[in-house]
Amino acid sequence: MSTPYVASLSYFPVKGAAGTHPDEAALTPAGLAHDRSFMVTSRDGVFRTQRRHPRLALVRPAVSPGGELLTLRADGLPPLGIPVDTTGPRRPVDLFGQPFHGVDQGEDAAQWLSEALRAPSRLVRVPPEHARVTDGRTPGTSGYADSCALHVLSRATLDLLGRKLAEHGAPAVPEDRFRANLIIDGWDEPHAEDGAHRLAIAETELGYAKPATRCAVVMVDQHSGRRDGPEPLRTLAGYRRAGGGPVAFGVKYAVLRPGRIRVGDEVDVTAWGPGEV
DSSP states (O other): OOOOEEEEEOBOSBTTSOOBOOSEEEEETTEETTTTOEEEEOTTSBBOOTTTOGGGGGOEEEEOTTSSEEEEEETTEEEEEEEOOSSSOEEEEEETTEEEEEEEOOHHHHHHHHHHHTSOOEEEEOOTTOOOOBOSSSOBOOSSSSSSSEEEEEHHHHHHHHHHHHHTTOOOOOGGGGOOSEEEEOOSSTTGGGGEEEEEETTEEEEEEEEEEOOGGGGEETTTTEEOOSTTHHHHHTTOBGGGSSBEEEEEEEEEEOEEEETTOBEEEEEEOOOOO
């Protein structure tokens, strides 16, 4: 087996929107700094997702290093700079039926996002007292991510999917469809991440939580903001159903020890175990 290493890093400041791809990032107990720290909701607080609002992919957010300023960009709209509010009134929000709170980021952000998504929307930020506990084999915390702090995929896993798609006469899909935080290269076997139960990367440590289950978001073209199905979900369903249930592709991890992660850092698997798929 080759020496595995971090091939890419991505974080997504606004849940469902486009990502940022730094050469290095701080890893906090809730994941990469600023990852899913903002969320777009309906007027009544229900989170918006690419499942129903694929135009979210066209929103390109950027957060200043200290988190004080959020800038939103999208073609056809003027950029909007939003001084981030962490002290304003809390609003109840709904994430997969679970109740949380968010700090509303004001009327300018709401109007801009409503126009970008063509649906009445609000923008909230995770409040400083957010104390979410995530599930899985290793519990942890996260902001507004679907579940755990980090989503990890390997290049070998992506390459296998590409070969499966080609066998079906379907074109390859770009890796940004899967919106992973870390892509690891150097594992020879596809889905090695399924059994990598403890990872040490530079000064950080990750603990395996659960498989990453897949939905219609992987059928959304992240550059056009349009659903482009049925692939790759149809092909994945043929060989990656977790226990005959949902499609699983990649792994979710909890953060056991925070620190900094850089592209090129070696990945040391300190504990292997059985996969769940």
